[in-house]
Amino acid sequence: MSWKHHLAVRIARSTGVQITRRGGRGLLVRRPQRLLRQPVFVLSSVRSGSTLLRMMLDSHSAIYAPHELHLSKLRVQLGDHYITNSMAELGLDAQEVTHLLWDRVLDTALQRSGKQILAEKTPHNVFMWSRIARVWPDARFLFLLRHPAAILDSWSRARPQQTPQEAADSVGRYLTSLAEARRVLPGHTVRYEDLTADPAAATRRICAFLGLEWEPAMLEYGRFDHGTIKAGLGDWTGRIRTGTVQPPREVPDLALPEPLYDLAKGWGYPARRAG
Structure with missing residues (x-):
């Protein structure tokens, strides 16, 4: 050189x-300088309890945890070669302008909330964890785990039109990406089983990771307005609407196909291998 x-x-x-x-x-x-400082991203599979966690986070006086924002679907399109060349002269392309838009949208939402920290939990974020880390180098990550058999059971009941193999493949994609993110990124791991068994202890550890004082209000999320609860924005079922932490359903005794079996064992969950 x-x-x-x-x-x-x-x-x-x-x-x-x-x-x-x-x-x-x-x-x-x-x-580009980012407006949003130290955002928190919950990385998880679908059907892992991320809506419960986000409502508990949102009940803290310093944390704004909105409904699922689906950032991956928010894109900037440069309409022709004139604007493409114009942005290029500024050292920008469509992806970076998209990142600027993401940053502005999230920062605007945080400012309107009047709180200090934004936490985002869209499960699909697990497929673009490396991009999120590039956009916000100071981002902090919460990895939400749940027994793969419980996730598969819940997903299968929510998607009865899928075959057992299709359901296992869907869950496997989420969990494989989550495992990759957890290997590479620094962060704090939260187990759904711990969150529901002892929510006070689990949320205390989260607050310690985020450098915040723990607040008992996090256990009483039903007292607060967390925005619209409906399909596409998070879990909308009756259990989440109770406003209190519910005990988890018993983990079904499912024989797990690859890679769910390996992931379950690697995360310390008892599991049976299919076949």
Whole structure:
């Protein structure tokens, strides 16, 4: 590498810019400043209790945990080559402009809430965990685990049109991505079983991870308005509407196919292998 390249790297590290290449030459492009500071993302599978966790988080005076926001569906499209070239001259492309939009939307929602920390729990975020980590390098992550057999049972009852194999494949995609994120990202692991068995202890550990004082109100989420509860925005079933933490259903004695069996064993859950 030339001395010019080494100098560019040193400048990038000291001034907060990134190096990109265009037309065969290196350019220094300043990383966009994010409005949202230290957001919290709950990474989980579907049917893992993420709506319960988000309502408990949202009951804390410092945490705003909105309904599922589905950021992956919010995209910016550059309509023609004029705007594409124009944004390129600013060191931006459609993806980075999308990231700026995400940041502004989430920061605006947080400011309107009057709270200090935003926590987002859309299960689909588990498929873009690396992108989230790039967009918000200071993001903090909560990994929500649940016994794969319980997830599969709940998902199968919610999606009766799926075959057993289709249901297992769907759950497997979520849990495999969750396992990858948990291997790479720093964060705090929450087990649904612990959250429902001893919610005070589980939420105290979460608050300690986030650097917050624990508040008993987190256990009484039914006292607060958490916005609309309906399909597409989170769990809308009767159990969540009770406003109190309910004991989990008994884990069904299901024989788990790969990779659910391996994930269950790796996370310390008892399991039977299919076949």
